[in-house]
Amino acid sequence: MGNDEKTKRVVFVTVGTTCFDALVKSVNSDSVKQALFEKGYTHLLIQMGRGSYLPTKSEGDDGLLAVDYFTFSSSIADHLRSASLVISHAGSGSIFETLRLGKPLIVVVNEDLMDNHQSELAEELADRKHLYCASPQTLHQTIGDMNLSSLLPYTPGDATPVAKHINRFLGFPDD
Amino acid sequence: MAEILKMFVALIEILKLPVIDKSNGSNFSSVSSVAVFSSAIFVVTLILIRLLYVIYCNSRPLSKRASKPVSTLIILGSGGHTAEMLNLLAVLQKDRFEPRFYIAGATDNMSLQKAQLLEISLIAENATRVPNTAQFMKIYRSREVGQSYITSVWTTLIAMVHALWLMIKIRPEVILCNGPGTCIPLCAIAFIFKVLGIRWSSIFYVESIARVRRLSLSGLLLYKLRMADQLYVQWPQLQHQYPRAIYVGRLM
Numbered sequence: 001m002g003n004d005e006k007t008k009r010v011v012f013v014t015v016g017t018t019c020f021d022a023l024v025k026s027v028n029s030d031s032v033k034q035a036l037f038e039k040g041y042t043h044l045l046i047q048m049g050r051g052s053y054l055p056t057k058s059e060g061d062d063g064l065l066a067v068d069y070f071t072f073s074s075s076i077a078d079h080l081r082s083a084s085l086v087i088s089h090a091g092s093g094s095i096f097e098t099l100r101l102g103k104p105l106i107v108v109v110n111e112d113l114m115d116n117h118q119s120e121l122a123e124e125l126a127d128r129k130h131l132y133c134a135s136p137q138t139l140h141q142t143i144g145d146m147n148l149s150s151l152l153p154y155t156p157g158d159a160t161p162v163a164k165h166i167n168r169f170l171g172f173p174d175d
Numbered sequence: 176m177a178e179i180l181k182m183f184v185a186l187i188e189i190l191k192l193p194v195i196d197k198s199n200g201s202n203f204s205s206v207s208s209v210a211v212f213s214s215a216i217f218v219v220t221l222i223l224i225r226l227l228y229v230i231y232c233n234s235r236p237l238s239k240r241a242s243k244p245v246s247t248l249i250i251l252g253s254g255g256h257t258a259e260m261l262n263l264l265a266v267l268q269k270d271r272f273e274p275r276f277y278i279a280g281a282t283d284n285m286s287l288q289k290a291q292l293l294e295i296s297l298i299a300e301n302a303t304r305v306p307n308t309a310q311f312m313k314i315y316r317s318r319e320v321g322q323s324y325i326t327s328v329w330t331t332l333i334a335m336v337h338a339l340w341l342m343i344k345i346r347p348e349v350i351l352c353n354g355p356g357t358c359i360p361l362c363a364i365a366f367i368f369k370v371l372g373i374r375w376s377s378i379f380y381v382e383s384i385a386r387v388r389r390l391s392l393s394g395l396l397l398y399k400l401r402m403a404d405q406l407y408v409q410w411p412q413l414q415h416q417y418p419r420a421i422y423v424g425r426l427m
Contacts, residue, residue, distance in 0.1 A: 092258075096384075117386060120386065157426045159262045161424055162263055163267050165405060169377060169379075171241040
């Protein structure tokens with residue numbers, strides 16, 4: 001078992017508080033599971049949120065990935081920390097939590113959302129090489145083509161410029 | 176600005192004509208109606224001038240140096256919006272921005288809890304100083320996700336009245352907000368208070384980091400209607416598109 005733990009490489013999938021069946025379906029597909037397996041991942045853990053599509057659980061006996069899922073958890077941070085790869089919906093909360101932990105991240109944009117401004121952020125961060133951006137249909141390709149060593153670490157932002165502007169506007173002296 | 180006034184004067188001239196024609200009969204009621212009408216015009220003109228003055232003063236730094244703390248209303252948006260706001264609060268000088276009032280949407284259970292945690296940690300830090308207690312309030316939202324448009328007319332009315340009640344109670348000197356829609360009624364009322372001279376509050380809006388290419392609807396409203404004194408954006412592209420916005424880099 002100890003040896004197993006060492007070689008355990010978990011892919012954590014999170015949809016946050018949304019309903020994103022297309023992503024759950026996509027990661028549950030053979031093509032995505034095959035691509036992940038070929039990249040050396042051993043476990044697939046899916047946080048499926050409010051979705052209704054249930055992935056197929058597996059112990060990994062068939063020589064492929066072990067698959068497990070749950071709806072919500074108060075310990076998302078722990079799951080992120082123990083993951084080797086994170087596949088997330090495009091919510092800014094999930095994105096920045098993962099980036100701050102320095103985990104490789106693939107963001108899958110929900111194309112069914114009406115006002116899809118969320119893709120803006122994911123695409124911008126993908127352009128800056130902080131993460132990969134995919135759609136449910138192209139996820140298996142993204143996994144196959146990805147090169148995690150080319151990703152750049154994300155430096156967390158800083159709110160002090162805003163505070164400075166506000167202080168100056170109100171006439172408070174600079175520190 | 177002068178053109179708007181000219182147009183307005185022209186409009187008054189046009190409106191006056193039929194009234195003067197009627198007053199040829201020179202009976203008392205038409206004379207008084209002329210008086211009512213012209214005083215109404217007078218009041219409207221005053222309000223318009225005041226409105227232009229407020230718009231002119233907005234986005235100009237306050238002239239007097241701040242010497243004492245300012246009462247601050249913090250509007251928490253939910254989810255990622257709240258996370259960004261808490262990052263800003265973490266670096267703001269708490270002794271300058273007090274007392275603090277927090278408002279979150281009625282269906283948002285997480286945001287006020289997080290703000291309460293922040294305030295509790297502040298009390299723990301400053302055990303020696305008597306802290307100004309923060310207040311936490313919830314506001315009705317004009318429209319929940321998926322609500323029908325017919326019922327949302329009614330709920331919008333209730334939300335506006337509730338927002339007015341809260342603003343009368345708080346009358347903040349500073350408003351910090353970063354979307355989404357929850358902040359619009361409160362900012363609109365704050366702007367009306369400015370025009371009516373009830374309270375001069377400085378409105379600061381930070382556009383969400385999720386907005387890279389276009390402002391959100393809330394941001395766009397506050398920008399176009401010049402309701403926000405300062406509007407901050409977190410991506411340089413946005414600043415190029417909306418030149419009056421201020422680029423401040425990422426908060427997350």
